[in-house]
Amino acid sequence: MSEKSKLQKMNITKFQHDLVSWYEIEKRDLPWRRERDPYKIWVSEIMLQQTRVDTVIPFFNRFMDQFPTIDSLASADEESVLKAWEGLGYYSRIRNLQSAVKEVAENYDGIVPADKKEFLSLKGVGPYTGGAVLSIAYGLPEPAVDGNVMRVISRLLSIWDDIAKPSSRKIFEYTVGELMYKEDPSSFNQALMELGAIICTPTSPSCLLCPVQNHCMAFEEGVQRELPVKTKKKSDKKVSIGAVVLSTNDGRVLIEKRPQSGLLANLWQFPNVEMPSAMNPRHVLESLIEKEYGIKAKINMDKVTNITHAFSHLTWEIDVYTGVLESNITKERTKLVEKEEVESFAFSVSHQKIWKHVKGLDQ
DNA sequence: AATTCGGGGTT
DNA sequence: AACCCAGAATT
Numbered sequence: 001m002s003e004k005s006k007l008q009k010m011n012i013t014k015f016q017h018d019l020v021s022w023y024e025i026e027k028r029d030l031p032w033r034r035e036r037d038p039y040k041i042w043v044s045e046i047m048l049q050q051t052r053v054d055t056v057i058p059f060f061n062r063f064m065d066q067f068p069t070i071d072s073l074a075s076a077d078e079e080s081v082l083k084a085w086e087g088l089g090y091y092s093r094i095r096n097l098q099s100a101v102k103e104v105a106e107n108y109d110g111i112v113p114a115d116k117k118e119f120l121s122l123k124g125v126g127p128y129t130g131g132a133v134l135s136i137a138y139g140l141p142e143p144a145v146d147g148n149v150m151r152v153i154s155r156l157l158s159i160w161d162d163i164a165k166p167s168s169r170k171i172f173e174y175t176v177g178e179l180m181y182k183e184d185p186s187s188f189n190q191a192l193m194e195l196g197a198i199i200c201t202p203t204s205p206s207c208l209l210c211p212v213q214n215h216c217m218a219f220e221e222g223v224q225r226e227l228p229v230k231t232k233k234k235s236d237k238k239v240s241i242g243a244v245v246l247s248t249n250d251g252r253v254l255i256e257k258r259p260q261s262g263l264l265a266n267l268w269q270f271p272n273v274e275m276p277s278a279m280n281p282r283h284v285l286e287s288l289i290e291k292e293y294g295i296k297a298k299i300n301m302d303k304v305t306n307i308t309h310a311f312s313h314l315t316w317e318i319d320v321y322t323g324v325l326e327s328n329i330t331k332e333r334t335k336l337v338e339k340e341e342v343e344s345f346a347f348s349v350s351h352q353k354i355w356k357h358v359k360g361l362d363q
Numbered sequence: 364a365a366t367t368c369g370g371g372g373t374t
Numbered sequence: 375a376a377c378c379c380a381g382a383a384t385t
Contacts, residue, residue: 048380055371055379089369092383126382146380166364193380202378203374232377233366263368311369349370 003171006157006217007178015215016181016188022211023191026198028053031060033190038112038137039070039101045132046097046124050090053197059088070112073098074105079346082266086346091265096124114138127169135185143176144189145169148196154228155200155218163228236311241318242285243272243351245304245358246297246325253342254325256293257333263311268345270354272318285321293334296327305357309350320354322361 027033030053032044043063047056063084067073073081078098085094100122104112112133113119120130131144143149150163153172161168181188199206207219218224246254255268273288286299299321307318329336337345339362342355 045380050368050379050381051370052372052379087370089371090381092368093381096382124382128381132380144380147378148380190380197380201373230377265368309370311367313367 003157003159003175007175010179010215012179015179015212018211018215019191019195020181020184020187023187023194027190027194028198031057031064036137038114038133039073040064041137042112042129042133043097045129045136046093047088049093049129051088055088059085070101070105070110074102078266083344083346086267087349087352091267093124095265099123100125112137114140116140116142127173131173132189135189137186139185141177141180141182141185143173143180144193145172145176146193148193148200149176149189151202151228152192152196152200155205155224156212156216158217158221158223158227160227160229162231164231164233237314239314239316240275240277240280241272241316242275242280242288242321243270243318243354244285244289244297244299244321244323245270245354246295246323248325248336251339252336253339254329255335255337255342255345256331257335259333264348266346267348267351269347269351275319282321285319286323293329293331295325295329295331297323297325299323304361307350307353307357309353316350318350318354320357322358 032040035041044056044060047060066084067076067081076098081094081098082091085091103122104110108118114134116130116134119125119134120127125133128144128146131142134140134142135144150169150172153159153175154163157175159171161171176192195210195212199210203225205224207213207216207224210216210219213219216224218227254271256271258264258267258269260266271289271293273285273292275285275288282299282301286297289295289297289299300323304320304322307320309316309318339359347355
């Protein structure tokens, strides 16, 4: 059965009412729901990409204290902005957001564009974020299809297309567009997401508590636990890393800024190299470090610790050493800093763990 | 269309 | 461990 014919069977007006009236009563009190400023709605939506609400809340509050307006973010230096994002992940989001905010400041007179084509042209603004901000901040009837919404709609209309396939998203955008409550697109879109987060959860949906159970085809067919269909991605690769915290005789520490593109772009780290295999002798690491960084170093015999850190697509297994830097350092993007100022730089979480461990050795 | 990009909570 | 999360850019 086509999505169109399924929609024709629905009482859409009653569905909208059941969903939105539930939302008005049950919605969580979240910081960005107290805001009307399109800039703040926008920042919240960028932070919420692939990131849980509970994780975002403290980052959002701190970010708004530090960068409360378009102009404050547009004129901020990159290091302080990256530091504010430290630990949140997907760091291209903040680089793209600051770039987009600068464009709004320069080309849109500081006003977040309410035009779909214009807003979607900004860096980091895709179909979901575009629909979310335009509906929540400006009340426009645009679908905002995220993972929650695909799960909810796949069950509501018993849609068995694989939601992992990019081509499936347009099916859900079409159906959400047909279901859209045009009197209040903001509440409607947020209600779909809230339902997915609270009731219509991935593994064991609380159908007995669901405000739109009477409208749900999957519940009627008893297949809600089999939806949505989502093919699983293949397991990740493992990479062995040797890292060393090198100190100078006067107590400073060598750090390096990562390349401006790729994994953890522009974040700071301690010198490290990919090891040919795990269980390398220490002198192999020493020679690889000296070659990569063009330095002379004395690495201590005993491994300090090892850290396993999983990303979405690979896992680092890091052997951590300490050592003494015995030559000058000329490599680009490196810096010698006092121990007390290490934590003022933005590090990835794995290298934060390294520093936390090594710092603890001193006491 | 497939891969790259973080980190942490759930099950 | 595997899965998932208010996804977008790149290849």
